[in-house]
Amino acid sequence: MDCRLVVAQTNPALGDLGKNLEDHLQRIDAAVGTADLILFPELSLTGYFLRDQVEEVALTPEDAFLRPLLERSKHISIAFGFVERSREGRLYNALGFLEDGRFLSVHRKVHLVSYGLFDEGRDFAAGEQFKLIESRHGRFGPLICEDMWHMPSAYSYFLDDADALLVASASPARGVEAPGPGLASQRTWNILLQASALLYRTWVAYASRVGWEDGIGFGGGSRVLDPQANTRAALEGLEPGVLAASMDSGALRRARSELPLRRDEKPGILAAELARHVPLLSALSAEHALQHE
Amino acid sequence: MSELDIQPQLVSELLVGFLREEVGSAGLERTVVGLSGGVDSAVVVALCARAFGPQNVLSVLLPYRLSNPRSARDAELVARHLGLATKCVDISPLADGYLEPAGIQDPRRRGNVLARCRMTVLYDLSVEWRGLVIGTSNKSEILLGYSTQWGDGAHALNPLGDLYKHQVYQLARFLDLPREVIEKSPSADLFEGQTDEAELGFTYAEADRVLYRLVDRRYSEDELVAEGFERGFVGQLTARVVASQFKRLPPVIAKVSRRSIGHDFRYLRDWKR
Numbered sequence: 001m002d003c004r005l006v007v008a009q010t011n012p013a014l015g016d017l018g019k020n021l022e023d024h025l026q027r028i029d030a031a032v033g034t035a036d037l038i039l040f041p042e043l044s045l046t047g048y049f050l051r052d053q054v055e056e057v058a059l060t061p062e063d064a065f066l067r068p069l070l071e072r073s074k075h076i077s078i079a080f081g082f083v084e085r086s087r088e089g090r091l092y093n094a095l096g097f098l099e100d101g102r103f104l105s106v107h108r109k110v111h112l113v114s115y116g117l118f119d120e121g122r123d124f125a126a127g128e129q130f131k132l133i134e135s136r137h138g139r140f141g142p143l144i145c146e147d148m149w150h151m152p153s154a155y156s157y158f159l160d161d162a163d164a165l166l167v168a169s170a171s172p173a174r175g176v177e178a179p180g181p182g183l184a185s186q187r188t189w190n191i192l193l194q195a196s197a198l199l200y201r202t203w204v205a206y207a208s209r210v211g212w213e214d215g216i217g218f219g220g221g222s223r224v225l226d227p228q229a230n231t232r233a234a235l236e237g238l239e240p241g242v243l244a245a246s247m248d249s250g251a252l253r254r255a256r257s258e259l260p261l262r263r264d265e266k267p268g269i270l271a272a273e274l275a276r277h278v279p280l281l282s283a284l285s286a287e288h289a290l291q292h293e
Numbered sequence: 294m295s296e297l298d299i300q301p302q303l304v305s306e307l308l309v310g311f312l313r314e315e316v317g318s319a320g321l322e323r324t325v326v327g328l329s330g331g332v333d334s335a336v337v338v339a340l341c342a343r344a345f346g347p348q349n350v351l352s353v354l355l356p357y358r359l360s361n362p363r364s365a366r367d368a369e370l371v372a373r374h375l376g377l378a379t380k381c382v383d384i385s386p387l388a389d390g391y392l393e394p395a396g397i398q399d400p401r402r403r404g405n406v407l408a409r410c411r412m413t414v415l416y417d418l419s420v421e422w423r424g425l426v427i428g429t430s431n432k433s434e435i436l437l438g439y440s441t442q443w444g445d446g447a448h449a450l451n452p453l454g455d456l457y458k459h460q461v462y463q464l465a466r467f468l469d470l471p472r473e474v475i476e477k478s479p480s481a482d483l484f485e486g487q488t489d490e491a492e493l494g495f496t497y498a499e500a501d502r503v504l505y506r507l508v509d510r511r512y513s514e515d516e517l518v519a520e521g522f523e524r525g526f527v528g529q530l531t532a533r534v535v536a537s538q539f540k541r542l543p544p545v546i547a548k549v550s551r552r553s554i555g556h557d558f559r560y561l562r563d564w565k566r
Contacts, residue, residue, distance in 0.1 A: 013565070013566065014561060014563050014564060014565060014566060015564060015565045016565050049561050051559035051560060051561065052558065052559045052560055053560065053564070173307065176299045176300055176303050176304050176307070177296075177297075177298065177299060177300070178294075178298035178299055178300050179300070180300045180303065181300070182300075182303065183303070211314060212310070212311055212314040212315055212318075212563075213561055213563050214315075214561040214562050214563050215311070215315070215450075217307060217310065217311060238306065238307070238310055
């Protein structure tokens, strides 16, 4: 892979698709020519605490509203957050990936958050898979915020030999206790991102949002980590902005020769262990064994 | 060093960002604050001055004829310190127009009337000034229900509502506010000689340590007692928090239709802002 990435740290207007699309197009146009891929935060086209607006801002991938984005994806690949309406009428917290004028992938957030100040389980249906994106610029593993807190999400892309995790987030800023430094929420995210880069030997691109929605601030801290968990570029403030980084396969090769964790991984053992926790799995594998006798 | 200690610079930056964005989303760039001479309102005007510039903050002194004269002096001191213009509205005729003919003597009732007169003036000035009314209640007061509903409890935005009194003091020192204001005993100054801590029957320092554990750290009462807190005091605070829940919520609407405000008509205030 050889991918010149731009991460856009934005402050979406809550429920205002038109205004947010305009902001996306400006940032995309500014990146065309110097970047291969632009990554936006979670629900970047809609804002986060939508509640009853979820239904009102939902779009099918075919919706004409998305045409300007699709048109621009002929010049730059675009990963952006939106509410996807499925054919069955389910609404998903989704990350669309556009390339060459079409949807290459829609990742539906698997791990919805429904605790503390979150209520996604009420408003959204949960996604059911982690599907690698095979882009012309690399093999990407899309994840949305809480997906990242469940280790198997990124692990599944690790098994897919992903070059980079694309993490889109709308993480509320919280935890101001001394001595810090900085927001506790941001420190925790940095640990999570570093651990993932280190253990999965992959590039990690994190697009997070800023701004306020009814007294809840979002923590920013967008960054790009290399496969040895070094921060290559970061936005540390609470302002909108963009950052650029080049993700290359040389760094992947070096990190993986130094520590060949994927080569030495034993997913078969994990599968056997998982079968103990997920009874259906053992039934399936028994059936599979019978069929192959 | 206390477990309640915050990073004041970070909090100040967050709150300035909060004020700018949430005032802006109401389509405004100015604020109105009742300046009492106490530490809470001093911190709020200091944050507003940082967010919008001193010229965009209207600091309003709202004395009553029986108010402690020190309150107004300290309020002026804060305003001068921050370069803020002040407006003084004596609420005595407004309040006495109701209190005197009605012969109301109960200090609690009189205090509530004064707090609501101040709210009335602030909201009226907010129209003239085209600024949003910013609240000054801190987390300790809000949890203890130590406020007048629709009085000091009424405002559009509150930058201090998630900070315990201990943390407000920390912020006040960081913002370099006058020592006189930081070191005096907190008082609602609704009747002569009133102090918060005498009226509550405990200090904010004592209450903050318990409330922080109960609310922020999700301790049970038994866990607090196991850490050495007195069960009676913990019970007293818990009872106050429970009894004052009504002050922290919007009015309850009876649901009769298919879709009801407050129940299943769910939009943020920042709806399409």
